[in-house]
Amino acid sequence: MVVGFALVAAWELVTAAGVVAFRRPIHNALALVGNMLGLAVLFLMLNAQFLFAAQVIVYAGAVMVLFVFIIALMNPVSDITLGPARGGEWIYGIVFGVIFAALLGVLLVNQGLTGRSGPFTPEVINAVGNVQSVGTALYTKFLFPVEVTSVLLLIAAVGAVYLAVRRIR
Amino acid sequence: MTLEVVVVTLIKAAIVIGGLLTGFAYLTLFERKVQARLQQRPGPNRVGPWGLLQPAADGLKLFFKSSSTPSGRDRFLYLLAPLISVCAALSSFAIIPISGPGPLRLFGHSIGWYVMNVNIGVLWYLAVTSVGVFGIFLAGYASNSKYSLLGALRSSAQMISYEMALGLSLVPVFILAGSLRLVDIVNAQHTWWFIIPLFPAFFLYLIAGIAETNRAPFDLPEAETELVAGYHTEYSGMRFALFFMAEYINMIIVSSIATVVFLGGWWGPFGILPGPWWFLLKVIALLYVYVWLRATLPRMRYDRLMALGWKSLFPLSLAMMMITAVVVVAAEGTL
Numbered sequence: 151m152v153v154g155f156a157l158v159a160a161w162e163l164v165t166a167a168g169v170v171a172f173r174r175p176i177h178n179a180l181a182l183v184g185n186m187l188g189l190a191v192l193f194l195m196l197n198a199q200f201l202f203a204a205q206v207i208v209y210a211g212a213v214m215v216l217f218v219f220i221i222a223l224m225n226p227v228s229d230i231t232l233g234p235a236r237g238g239e240w241i242y243g244i245v246f247g248v249i250f251a252a253l254l255g256v257l258l259v260n261q262g263l264t265g266r267s268g269p270f271t272p273e274v275i276n277a278v279g280n281v282q283s284v285g286t287a288l289y290t291k292f293l294f295p296v297e298v299t300s301v302l303l304l305i306a307a308v309g310a311v312y313l314a315v316r317r318i319r
Numbered sequence: 320m321t322l323e324v325v326v327v328t329l330i331k332a333a334i335v336i337g338g339l340l341t342g343f344a345y346l347t348l349f350e351r352k353v354q355a356r357l358q359q360r361p362g363p364n365r366v367g368p369w370g371l372l373q374p375a376a377d378g379l380k381l382f383f384k385s386s387s388t389p390s391g392r393d394r395f396l397y398l399l400a401p402l403i404s405v406c407a408a409l410s411s412f413a414i415i416p417i418s419g420p421g422p423l424r425l426f427g428h429s430i431g432w433y434v435m436n437v438n439i440g441v442l443w444y445l446a447v448t449s450v451g452v453f454g455i456f457l458a459g460y461a462s463n464s465k466y467s468l469l470g471a472l473r474s475s476a477q478m479i480s481y482e483m484a485l486g487l488s489l490v491p492v493f494i495l496a497g498s499l500r501l502v503d504i505v506n507a508q509h510t511w512w513f514i515i516p517l518f519p520a521f522f523l524y525l526i527a528g529i530a531e532t533n534r535a536p537f538d539l540p541e542a543e544t545e546l547v548a549g550y551h552t553e554y555s556g557m558r559f560a561l562f563f564m565a566e567y568i569n570m571i572i573v574s575s576i577a578t579v580v581f582l583g584g585w586w587g588p589f590g591i592l593p594g595p596w597w598f599l600l601k602v603i604a605l606l607y608v609y610v611w612l613r614a615t616l617p618r619m620r621y622d623r624l625m626a627l628g629w630k631s632l633f634p635l636s637l638a639m640m641m642i643t644a645v646v647v648v649a650a651e652g653t654l
Contacts, residue, residue: 176396176460183453203442211449211482215456215475222460222468280438281499 154195162188175221183214197272199280331434335412343567344374349603350610357614378560386556389462396461401554401561404454408568411447414440415575416502418585418594432585432594433502440499444576445486448531452478454565455533455550462553470549473539473621478531480628485527487636491520491643492580505584512583517643521581523636525608528573530628532566535613539621574605 165188168181190205275283288296348363348370355362363370388397413434437443452475459471493499495516496507507513514521530537539549546552551562578584578601585594592600619627 174393176393180396180453180457187450199437199439200442203439203446206446207442207449211446211452212479215449215452215479218453218456218460219472219475222456223472279498281442 151195155192158188158191158195162192176218179214179217179221182217183210186210186214197275200284327430328434331430332413335434336409339409339412339568339571340564342571343564344378346567346571346606347377348374349606350613353607353610354614357611381557381560384556386558389464389553391463392553393461393463396457400454400458400461401558401565402454403457404451404565405561405568407447407451407454408565408572411444411572412568412575414443414501415572415579416505416584417598419502419505431502436500436502438500440501440504441489441493441576441580442499444572445482448478448569449482451565451569458554458562459550464553466547466552467550470546470552474533474550477533477537477539477624477628480625481527481530481632484523484628484632484636485531487633487640488520488523488527489580490640491517494640494643494647501579505579505586508583509586512581512586514581517581517639520636520639520643521577523632523639524577524581527632528577529609529612530624532569532573534566534570534609536616536619537624538618539624570606570609571602574602574609577605578602
């Protein structure tokens with residue numbers, strides 16, 4: 151288990167670096183796909199099979215396909231010249247990097263920092279079924295947030311349609 | 320996760336991959352033979368008795384062909400694309416139970432008739448196919464060719480659109496069976512196959528499945544008359560064979576899922592024939608439908624295809640899902 155986690159963590163770091171380091175946009179997008187697949191494997195190792203499937207179907211399979219789709223259509227290879235980075239980018243990078251490193255450091259020092267375990271232990275979930283327990287939680291206890299989120303997505307979809315239709319006229 | 324589990328799973332995976340590759344080889348022969356008969360021709364009949372060695376001859380030919388590559392390609396992605404397609408196709412068979420109901424007793428071990436029996440079940444298949452889209456898309460992108468790119472754009476638009484209808488048309492089955500595990504779904508069909516109460520869902524699944532595998536009459540991504548060969552125009556030799564393989568294996572998998580989910584899997588009437596044979600017979604019947612459609616129907620126009628997916632199949636499968644849910648709740652008397 152520890153070896154597996156170390157392998158996936160290394161994969162995550164490499165692909166995350168790839169997202170910013172590759173020169174061609176399509177390679178950046180694909181590194182992000184690899185990163186999301188690695189995240190899905192992490193969910194799997196945490197016994198969250200449904201989240202694994204949702205992560206792969208929604209992010210790697212749908213969202214990122216559209217990213218790659220648009221990159222291939224625009225083919226921005228010639229438009230973007232990375233060139234020497236301007237000073238501002240470095241400053242932002244350093245500031246946020248230090249903040250993030252400090253956060254990680256706090257976590258590393260306090261290794262006993264784990265959340266309280268809730269009612270959904272692995273045994274309970276395996277008895278009910280993974281999909282069933284996620285579904286029950288989403289549509290009973292968290293029904294209101296789920297519905298609010300769906301309305302939010304609906305607004306985004308309507309807005310996208312409006313923009314597209316106005317363009318055609 | 321003991322060593323025994325790992326070894327048994329690896330052996331089962333090897334058997335399944337071997338079976339799928341053989342199935343792919345003979346599916347090409349089956350397609351050519353059936354199509355020939357439908358068009359009043361004899362079909363391949365020179366290599367071996369009834370042309371039975373034709374797949375081997377084709378395989379050898381493809382193997383020894385030199386692979387030409389386009390200039391200006393994306394070297395890494397050009398090689399990666401066919402691998403993604405084949406891996407996605409092969410790994411989605413892992414969840415399909417071939418027989419049952421109980422496990423097989425062999426050398427004192429109880430062995431299930433599947434590679435893995437995960438509790439997300441069919442979601443595994445949907446997840447793997449959604450990654451498989453990348454294979455086709457990257458092939459078109461990395462080839463540095465107009466035809467390939469157009470084919471790839473068409474195929475990814477088509478696969479994403481029909482994936483919605485495909486997934487939703489399976490939801491009524493989950494509602495009736497109360498589980499996503501394929502073994503549970505087949506066991507729930509012991510008395511009635513789900514095709515009987517859910518015929519509209521089966522029909523929607525079949526259409527969406529044919530579109531998802533890019534087969535005629537929905538084979539727009541490789542429409543010869545407009546796009547040369549679509550996304551695999553620039554691939555030749557073994558690399559082309561990998562795409563070919565992925566397409567045929569995907570046909571086998573869509574048929575297997577339909578068998579397991581709608582046609583009662585290994586259950587057959589009157590208890591004649593053991594389970595695996597029933598499974599095989601049903602899969603072959605569905606594959607025959609694939610070939611039959613290809614020999615019968617002309618290719619659709621692209622805008623019609625997208626309209627069919629979004630304006631007909633998608634709302635119909637949503638409606639089917641809601642009706643099933645209401646009927647099930649009403650039958651349980653809690654409404």
